[in-house]
Each structure stands twice: as structure tokens, then as C-alpha cells.
Amino acid sequence: MSRDAGTASEALNTHLTAVKEQSFIKLLCDEGRFERARQLQFSFQSLHVDFSKQRLTSETVALLTQWAGECGLEEKRAALFGGEPVNASENKPALHMAARWPAEVAAPTGMETAAAFCQQQHTKLAGLAKKLHKGEWRGVTGEAITDVVHIGVGGSDLGPKLVSEVLGDTLGKRFVRAHYVSTMDGSQLLPLMQSLNPATTLIVLASKSFSTADTQFNVRTALAWLRDALGVDTDTLCRHQLLGVSAKTEKMSAFGIPEDHQLVFPESIGGRFSVWSAIGVTIALELGVEVFDQLLAGAHAVDKHFMQTPLAQNIPFLLGAVGVWNTQFLDIPSHLVLPYDGRLKSLPPYLQQLEMESNGKSTKVDGQPVTHVTCPIVWGDVGPNAQHAFYQLVHQGSHTVSADFIAVARRNRHHAPQVAQAMADQENLTLANCLAQSQLFALGDAAITDRLRDSTSLGYRGNQPNTVILLETLDAWHLGALLAMYEHKVFVQSVLWGINPFDQPGVELGKKLATSLYDSLSDPWPGADESEHEIVNDAGTRQLLKQLRQWRGEDTQDQEL
Numbered sequence: 001m002s003r004d005a006g007t008a009s010e011a012l013n014t015h016l017t018a019v020k021e022q023s024f025i026k027l028l029c030d031e032g033r034f035e036r037a038r039q040l041q042f043s044f045q046s047l048h049v050d051f052s053k054q055r056l057t058s059e060t061v062a063l064l065t066q067w068a069g070e071c072g073l074e075e076k077r078a079a080l081f082g083g084e085p086v087n088a089s090e091n092k093p094a095l096h097m098a099a100r101w102p103a104e105v106a107a108p109t110g111m112e113t114a115a116a117f118c119q120q121q122h123t124k125l126a127g128l129a130k131k132l133h134k135g136e137w138r139g140v141t142g143e144a145i146t147d148v149v150h151i152g153v154g155g156s157d158l159g160p161k162l163v164s165e166v167l168g169d170t171l172g173k174r175f176v177r178a179h180y181v182s183t184m185d186g187s188q189l190l191p192l193m194q195s196l197n198p199a200t201t202l203i204v205l206a207s208k209s210f211s212t213a214d215t216q217f218n219v220r221t222a223l224a225w226l227r228d229a230l231g232v233d234t235d236t237l238c239r240h241q242l243l244g245v246s247a248k249t250e251k252m253s254a255f256g257i258p259e260d261h262q263l264v265f266p267e268s269i270g271g272r273f274s275v276w277s278a279i280g281v282t283i284a285l286e287l288g289v290e291v292f293d294q295l296l297a298g299a300h301a302v303d304k305h306f307m308q309t310p311l312a313q314n315i316p317f318l319l320g321a322v323g324v325w326n327t328q329f330l331d332i333p334s335h336l337v338l339p340y341d342g343r344l345k346s347l348p349p350y351l352q353q354l355e356m357e358s359n360g361k362s363t364k365v366d367g368q369p370v371t372h373v374t375c376p377i378v379w380g381d382v383g384p385n386a387q388h389a390f391y392q393l394v395h396q397g398s399h400t401v402s403a404d405f406i407a408v409a410r411r412n413r414h415h416a417p418q419v420a421q422a423m424a425d426q427e428n429l430t431l432a433n434c435l436a437q438s439q440l441f442a443l444g445d446a447a448i449t450d451r452l453r454d455s456t457s458l459g460y461r462g463n464q465p466n467t468v469i470l471l472e473t474l475d476a477w478h479l480g481a482l483l484a485m486y487e488h489k490v491f492v493q494s495v496l497w498g499i500n501p502f503d504q505p506g507v508e509l510g511k512k513l514a515t516s517l518y519d520s521l522s523d524p525w526p527g528a529d530e531s532e533h534e535i536v537n538d539a540g541t542r543q544l545l546k547q548l549r550q551w552r553g554e555d556t557q558d559q560e561l
């Protein structure tokens with residue numbers, strides 16, 4: 001495999017050979033293991049990250065740090081926070097940190113305008129949320145809003161949905177019920193239209209581009225439902241029961257959303273980095289502005305840590321560098337995200353978009369091809385459930401994976417005494433499983449103690465490097481910190497790989513092809529025009545179209561393949 005030239009990267013290659021020759025199990029079990037664990041664990045406030053079960057040594061970390069220096073990580077980090085056009089292909093900055101920059105702290109030079117704009121929109125968002133919480137936001141019939149249907153997809157859905165799930169459960173208190181709709185087929189919308197009261201439902205249309213078909217079609221259906229049920233026109237609905245969130249004010253206005261129901265975020269905030277911006281409005285509507293602010297505060301604390309901490313102790317840097325070591329150097333093609341907390345069930349899909357849409361690229365910023373693998377395949381599930389699904393493959397299958405185990409020390413729930421004890425037992429069981437699986441991933445058979453040896457069949461492959469991330473508790477602050485940590489991890493990796501993490505050109509063509517096929521499915525068959533034939537030029541797809549039409553009772557007899 002070819003590696004980039006450079007002093008530290010050459011040294012890393014030499015070092016790689018030494019690491020590969022050294023038994024991973026021995027590395028984890030020999031007498032130096034206590035010192036190793038001490039050197040490879042890092043804390044930031046009440047987050048604790050353990051890299052000691054990674055297949056590396058302190059020397060690896062030192063070489064990765066040196067390599068990052070050669071790649072200009074610190075200069076590029078300054079450019080990121082300074083609002084320089086780090087998104088080179090779109091000639092835009094990437095200022096998601098501006099959306100969580102506190103008003104009372106001076107923003108870095110280059111970020112001030114975006115931070116001020118986001119703070120102004122945040123004030124507007126808070127005003128709307130408070131109006132709703134006081135029961136003063138009324139639908140067209142004059143009744144107060146009780147339910148919010150947040151319609152968006154990708155970054156306009158995954159972040160707010162994850163936060164809603166985690167914190168709604170943690171806090172046990174909601175101002176209104178929030179429902180998330182993303183699938184373009186209307187399957188999530190249908191049960192809501194059957195169960196919600198149309199007079200008290202607010203639609204949040206969340207779309208940075210305001211042109212994503214998935215979202216536009218869902219909104220069209222939702223508005224048709226409200227129009228039909230309430231007997232009013234779209235303009236009236238837009239004034240009372242629709243809130244728009246986008247970077248495109250002109251499109252929101254053209255749609256009929258009045259200015260006071262528009263929330264805007266800057267073009268410089270990418271969709272998958274946008275939960276902190278007005279896209280997070282549903283979090284504030286459902287759980288309160290204070291909770292949303294705590295989320296932003298946790299993320300901002302990590303921004304400061306990332307900006308100010310030397311790389312050798314910088315947790316986002318280490319997460320990113322260790323990930324690059326696993327993927328590019330140790331050739332591990334997939335990475336598991338395993339939260340040992342059911343509230344984090346949507347963290348794997350959130351990180352799938354964040355990591356794979358950002359770094360799933362093989363062309364460098366300078367246009368040259370990358371000569372090694374980049375972003376791994378990110379997958380995962382709630383750890384305890386995954387144990388009963390795909391851990392068999394991890395432990396005894398033929399694939400090597402890396403993994404992040406994420407666990408929470410304290411749940412802070414308030415239960416009746418008998419339930420409290422039973423819940424505490426469940427939490428201990430969960431933590432025990434997390435630590436046990438982390439050991440077993442790394443050590444395989446060597447994790448089996450003498451006491452268990454006689455009663456346990458062997459054959460656990462081990463050698464699956466993993467990181468354990470411990471959070472003291474899972475409140476809004478810690479969740480914000482965790483997500484920001486991963487955002488900066490993605491940035492670090494993009495710098496080490498020389499790619500632009502802030503565009504997503506690979507998702508565009510599919511949308512265009514689908515538009516053409518949509519036209520062909522919606523038009524009467526004989527009317528399908530030549531441009532469709534040009535695009536749908538593979539026989540298999542044409543046969544599938546024909547089969548679909550037959551099952552829908554459309555006449556396809558004259559159609560040749």
C-alpha cells in the first residue's frame with residue numbers, strides 16, 4: 001500500500017512493521033500494561049477516553065502527532081475557526097462552531113459575523129419556543145400547539161432526532177411532543193396523520209437547501225392533510241402552523257412562510273454539522289431553550305479544548321489520529337459505534353452521516369487521487385442488543401473491525417425505591433457488559449480467566465482494537481460535548497488524508513437519476529420521452545419499471561425491452 005511521503009509518515013511505516021510483529025495480546029497483557037493504560041487514557045472534564053485497547057503504543061501516538069504537524073493540522077484548525085474557506089470545492093468556510101459560540105465570549109477573528117448572525121437567530125428561536133411553551137402559539141382554529149412534526153432528512157433530521165431521543169428520556173419532561181419524519185415514502189407520516197390532532201400540530205420544515213425532494217414531498221402531504229382536515233388554504237396554514245428552517249430565505253418566502261416563521265442559518269454550516277443551528281429548533285420547542293443551550297455549551301467546551309489543548313492530549317485529535325492509524329495503516333476497513341445506553345440508539349446513524357458523508361472520498365483537496373483507503377465503513381447499534389445480533393461475526397467471523405464503546409456512569413433517574421434498585425442493577429449489568437466486550441474484542445481467548453477456562457469454548461479471535469468513551473452522565477452538556485468531539489475527529493482525519501470533509505458531491509447524481517425515473521413512473525407509459533430512455537439505459541432497470549407498471553395495472557404490452 002502506498003503512503004504519503006514525509007518524515008513522520010515514513011517513520012510511521014517503519015514503526016508499523018514493528019507494531020505488526022509485536023503480539024497485540026502481549027502488548028495488552030505484559031508487565032508494562034499498567035503504565036500503558038495510564039499513558040493512553042485521557043480526560044476532558046467529565047469525559048474519559050481509553051485508547052489502551054488500541055493496537056498502538058505511546059510511540060505510535062507521538063509519531064501520529066508529529067505527522068499531524070507535518071500535515072499542518074494546527075494551521076488548518078486555525079483556518080477552520082478563523083472562517084477561512086476550508087470547504088475549497090464550494091469556496092466556503094465551515095462555521096458550525098459559530099452556531100454554538102456564546103454571545104458573551106468574543107468569537108475568533110473571521111467567525112464574528114457568522115457567530116453574531118447565529119446568535120440573533122438563536123434569540124428569535126428562543127422567542128418562538130417560549131411563545132409555544134406559554135401556550136400562546138395557536139393553530140388556525142385558535143387552539144394551542146401540542147405536537148411538532150419535524151420534517152427533514154440527513155443532517156436536517158438526524159441530529160435533532162438523536163438529541164430528542166436522548167434528552168427527552170433523560171429529562172422525562174416535554175413541553176410538546178416532537179415527531180420526526182424523514183422517509184420519502186410517507187411511511188412515518190401516515191401514522192401521525194392518523195393519530196395527531198390537525199388543529200394543534202405544528203409542522204417544522206427543516207431543509208438547508210429548501211429543495212430536497214424527500215422533505216418537500218413529505219411537507220406537501222402534511223399540508224394536504226392539514227388543509228383537508230381544517231378546511232383552510234395553504235397560505236393560512238403557512239401563517240399559523242408551519243415553521244421554516246433553512247439557509248434559503250428567498251425560497252421560504254416563495255413557499256409562503258412569513259418572515260416571522262422563518263429561522264435561518266448560514267450557508268457556511270453544513271447539513272451534518274447543523275444540529276447546533278436553527279435546525280435544532282425542535283429540541284428547544286420540545287425540551288426547552290435551557291436544555292438546547294446546555295447542548296451548545298457542551299459542544300463549545302469541546303471547541304475550546306480542541307483549539308487550545310496540545311495535540312498529545314487533545315481528545316478529538318487522538319480519536320481522529322487513532323482512527324486513521326486503524327484504517328490507513330492497520331488496514332481495518334470498518335468501524336463499529338457501540339453505545340451501551342439505549343438512549344443513544346440513533347448515535348450510529350448520526351455518525352454514519354457525519355463520518356461517511358464527510359470523509360468517504362478518494363480525491364484530495366488538490367485534485368489528486370488518494371492512494372490509500374480513507375473513511376472506514378461506520379456501522380453499529382446499541383451494544384447490548386448488538387451482542388445478540390452481530391457480535392458472533394465480530395468474535396469468530398473473518399473480519400477485523402475497530403470499535404468505539406460508549407458508556408454512561410450515572411443515569412440520574414428518579415424512581416420509586418424498589419424500581420430504583422432494579423434499575424441500578426440493570427445499569428451495572430450494562431456497564432459490566434460494555435467493559436467485558438471491550439476486553440473480549442481486544443484480547444479474544446486471552447480474556448478468558450482461569451476460572452472460566454474449563455467451562456468456555458475458545459476460538460475468540462480478539463485483535464479488534466477499540467476505544468472506550470465514558471461519560472459521567474448523559475445530560476445535554478455531555479451529549480453536546482460528545483457530538484462536537486466526533487465533529488472535530490472528522491476534521492482531523494480529513495487533514496491527515498488531505499481531503500475536503502465539508503462537501504458531498506457523491507450524493508448528487510442519484511437525485512438526478514431518481515428525478516428522471518420519477519417522471520417516467522408518474523407519466524403514462526407511452527409518453528415516456530427520449531431523455532428517459534437515455535438515462536434508463538440498462539435493460540434490468542427497464543424490466544423493473546415494466547414489472548412495476550404491470551403490478552400497478554398499467555398497460556405495458558407495447559413496451560419492448
Ligand code: F6P
Binds near residue numbers: 207
Ligand atoms: O444527502 C445529501 C444532503 O445534502 C445532506 O448533506 C443533507 O444533510 C441532506 O441531504 C438534507 O439536505 P437539506 O437540509 O438541504 O434538505
